[in-house]
Amino acid sequence: MLSDLLNAHTIQVEDGSAYTWEDAIRKAAQPLIDLKFVETAYVDSMIDVVKEEGPYINIGPQVALAHARPNDSVHKIGLSLLKTNSSVDLVSEDHPVKLWFVLAATDSNSHLSVIQQLMTVLTNNDILNKLLEAPTVDAVMDALDEADEAEQ
Amino acid sequence: MKILAVCQSGLGTSFMVQMNIQSILKDENVDTSDIQVDHSDVGSASANAADYFFVESTLANAVGSLPKDKVVLLKSLIDKNETKEHVNDILDRENIKYDAK
Numbered sequence: 066m067l068s069d070l071l072n073a074h075t076i077q078v079e080d081g082s083a084y085t086w087e088d089a090i091r092k093a094a095q096p097l098i099d100l101k102f103v104e105t106a107y108v109d110s111m112i113d114v115v116k117e118e119g120p121y122i123n124i125g126p127q128v129a130l131a132h133a134r135p136n137d138s139v140h141k142i143g144l145s146l147l148k149t150n151s152s153v154d155l156v157s158e159d160h161p162v163k164l165w166f167v168l169a170a171t172d173s174n175s176h177l178s179v180i181q182q183l184m185t186v187l188t189n190n191d192i193l194n195k196l197l198e199a200p201t202v203d204a205v206m207d208a209l210d211e212a213d214e215a216e217q
Numbered sequence: 218m219k220i221l222a223v224c225q226s227g228l229g230t231s232f233m234v235q236m237n238i239q240s241i242l243k244d245e246n247v248d249t250s251d252i253q254v255d256h257s258d259v260g261s262a263s264a265n266a267a268d269y270f271f272v273e274s275t276l277a278n279a280v281g282s283l284p285k286d287k288v289v290l291l292k293s294l295i296d297k298n299e300t301k302e303h304v305n306d307i308l309d310r311e312n313i314k315y316d317a318k
Contacts, residue, residue: 114226118276118279121224121230122230124233124294124295125293125295128295130229130230132228134226134228135228168229176229180232183233184236184237184295188297193295
């Protein structure tokens with residue numbers, strides 16, 4: 066279940082109005098560093114990919130899924146989420162984002178079930194809107210629980 | 218027929234699109250015995266790799282070498298309706314039956 070990875074340890078809600086997109090990705094990834102799932106080098110590589118290749122991690126309106134290729138600085142598969150109350154522009158104002166997911170994968174396959182579960186959440190407009198409006202970490206978790214229940 | 222979902226790393230987002238396409242085909246009761254859906258990174262997506270390529274629109278330049286009529290640019294990867302419109306267009310072009318809903 067998604068709540069195995071996304072929980073009180075890995076979800077954050079911040080104002081975000083003073084953030085750059087780099088700040089948002091670093092903040093979103095911090096729990097995975099604290100849990101020792103990834104090293105700072107992985108966070109740097111996620112940011113570098115966007116600098117080099119553009120804002121393609123903006124997978125839908127207000128949603129970004131930061132990730133980089135699996136490498137030595139990932140120790141455990143992980144997912145974290147930062148919700149910013151203010152939109153932060155990812156590279157340009159064409160890409161405002163409030164939901165910052167960070168995905169860390171240890172190989173090319175292990176994370177596929179995580180993505181699958183994440184997609185059931187993100188393709189559900191009701192739940193997506195609840196996530197975008199969630200004022201607290203608890204509200205984010207409630208919305209995700211609802212997705213888990215809808216799944217069963 | 219082969220549909221290839223393409224993203225920068227071939228890791229996450231392309232798989233999302235692949236999953237969406239597969240679930241749309243299933244919902245529409247399409248006979249998929251002759252339809253292959255896969256995902257890859259942008260570097261390995263050559264013109265012969267598939268009949269149709271689904272690509273996130275910020276990667277449009279990166280897939281410039283692919284024939285334009287084979288490339289579908291998606292504005293949102295999590296908007297199933299957008300993906301569905303494109304899938305149905307392709308099914309129409311290929312004369313493949315589906316249940317329109």
